[in-house]
Amino acid sequence: MEGLKKGTTIQSLQVGMGIVDLIAKQGKPLKFTDIHDLTKVTKSNLYKYLNTFTQLGILYRYKDSGEYVLGSRLIEYGMSAVDQENVIDRITPYLQEINVKCSSTVLFSSWTHNGPMVVKEINTNRGFNIGAQKGTLLPIHSSTGKLFRAFMDEQLIREWKEKEFMQLPPERVSELEEERRFILERKIAFAREPLVSSVSSVSFPVFNFKEKLLGAVTIVGFSELIPQNEENELSHYLIQISKEISIGFGYRATAD
Incomplete structure (x- = not known):
């Protein structure tokens, strides 16, 4: 949109969607360590992102392996x-x-x-x-x-x-x-x-x-x-x- 300045973005949202995008592009279930290695997001923040997205249905976490894939939402x-x-x-x-x-x-x-x-x-x-x-x-x-x-x-x-x-x-x-x-x-x-x-x-x-x-x-x-x-x-x-x-x-x- 023309009225928006380039800098008026929410950085945490960009990071979060970057995580979702990364999981989507890998085309296979990823463990927490895999996502951490690929994103370099701190472990404490990454836990928060993944837990939030899982609760929202954006991501799905397999109970047996703990791996993440895209969710039902x-x-x-x-x-x-x-x-x-x-x-x-x-x-x-x-x-x-x-x-x-x-x-x-x-x-x-x-x-x-x-x-x-x-x-x-x-x-x-x-x-x-x-x-x-x-x-x-x-x-x-x-x-x-x-x-x-x-x-x-x-x-x-x-x-x-x-x-x-x-x-x-x-x-x-x-x-x-x-x-x-x-x-x-x-x-x-x-x-x-x-x-x-x-x-x-x-x-x-x-x-x-x-x-x-x-x-x-x-x-x-x-x-x-x-x-x-x-x-x-x-x-x-x-x-x-x-x-x-x-x-x-x-x-x-x-x-x-």
Whole structure:
């Protein structure tokens, strides 16, 4: 703003946001000592900054390791930023096309420290219970959860993965770990009735130019309408449009 002088800033706020920015740019959980080494802020002041940001939800601290990552409050800010950068706007026409093609609900989910969250929903049949809507956190055995388990950095999903696996029988965990190899190779995930009886899903990833996972597109509908393997004609369509969407975000798709 023109009326503001260059010197009229709050230094402590600049320092605090510098800490948050540093954690965001590292792209992995950081311990207190890591943050101290990178920022050179005195330990007493750094404790105050980190405790304040954690209480506000700006940062999240893992109980087991004490490491810090971006917090839930930033999910709201991040979703707003996503909209401002037109990611949702750019992907919505594809979601609408898929909705018409599949005659089923289409979701777009992004990562949070509590797991993948639905941030966009296109559902032409509002009376149909799919077990998920905007704001829903999806479990690891859902097709969406399987994708995030496969493509997200292991450090970022560690706590979520361990918590989710504790709720599943050992044989189911083994099946999911086996299935992960297929998902990494084929870039598509299937789940038969993971949340609601007679309702199944199929998901594909959306990557950016850094080959990082931006989110997952999920098609949810009656089990007989949703493919359960890659040989299905609809699966071929989804794999193709998945590449098209990611290329739009700078991803360099390789031939199968």
